[in-house]
Amino acid sequence: MDKASGKLWTGPEEAERLVPRRLPRPCLRLVHQWTEGADAYKAELYDRTIGGTLSLTPTPGTATLPPSTTWWSDLRTALVRLSRVRTDRVAVRQAYLDRAMPKYLAFLGGAVPTKPPAWSTAHGDLHWANLTGPGLGILDWEGWGSAPAGYDAALLHAYSLGAPAIAAQVRHELAADLDSEPGRFAELVVITELLQSAERGDNSDLVPALRRRAKEVWAQGCPR
Template sequence: MFTAPEPAIRDRMLTARDHACALLGLADVAGGEVWGYAGRTLSGSVKPQGGAAWLRLVSEPADKAGGKLWEGPKEAEASVPPTVPRPRLLGLKDWSVEDWSYRAELYQLVNTPPVSRSPVLRDPVDLPDAWWHDLHQALDQLAPIATDRVAVREQYIRRRVPEFTGITPGEITWTTAHGDLHWANLTGPRLALLDWEAWGTAPTGYDAANLYLHSLPVPDLAERVRKEFAHLLGTPTGRVGELTACTEILQAAPRVPFYAALADGVRQHLDHLNASVERPRT
């Protein structure tokens, strides 16, 4: 998804991956290097004895390890029903070296590739109707799960949404969301939802809004997303979810190049949302 980090980080993570393979009894690493933002994660296919799997290595400074993102995949494995299509977590190992903590997560190998290598879709894709049906089912099964995990904090919404959108959010309806629903975290033509770090409670419509905004460079697909989620997008119930997704992208734009390229489209979408919002009387 991201380019390889600077050499010192790359070397440290490759050394940690070798250690993870030894801890988990993996005979070989065969899948190349799939990097997360700034080299925080390193993933690739591996060959345990008797099969194939996917190894994801997470790193944090030792004094920051733990918390929502660190525990997300493990908690998803325990709480999200198996009917939600995703790679199942097979095992994990934790360790620390000097000032760094690591978690190695071993998953079932998903043979269907992500719809896009980047979170933001750049080229048209043809997804069957069954894929959309399965996505609806997955999100519907996720929504009612009771959890104390928080994908988006209300304090963030109340503070940052007015700052970046010019709109003061009203009442918030909450649901349980994937929390990072974009095209690099969805496989196709057979659906699986990847990367469960961020799942938790979020404003209704937040997942659908994220998928829509990450589709903006491909207008036909963006329109398909809006039609599929018309019960949320553009509605009073889903408005705060849309505003929150817009806010996060605009806030990230100065440091993430693909969000910088997306920012103008997000601002145009905000113009439409602004026009549809009745201004509170003062």
């Protein structure tokens, strides 16, 4: 029950209230909450999505790709509109960046920056299992909130690194977010997060590619 008022608990309802309906996401119709002893439960009823998720996992290994030109255009538009949503929700905390980035990026061999050049509103979990096609849909709004600018594009790209052709497509289609100082910083942020989660056994096969990409971003120049 102590988790029943946290960010993940309230995220979907706050998205329904604050995120514009023109963003492609299923409408939340009903919410039912109850408790049993020390446990809290919540059930949510959404509109049925059209099509299906592009992958069964966050990585594109089983994905139905590549999406269409229209799909990518719709995603770029959605990310811009979402970035402008005003909220006091936080997806990535500065305290986490200060603590984790120097630890997990120590192999870069320099003083790792921890202050984002800019912040904006992000979905916070933009990966292939939360995206639908053939028409774009964005699922799973529990963790949305403020994050380093370019965070969503950087996360989708990081999860794609195990499939170089798809990663290259993400870099091309979302270049406006990634090919910038904020975008390079956001890449280091999500690489930090995924390297940390790999210690728990999540997507450990991505670790070599994540480390290579961090070195590439570092060589390109990042706010120091």
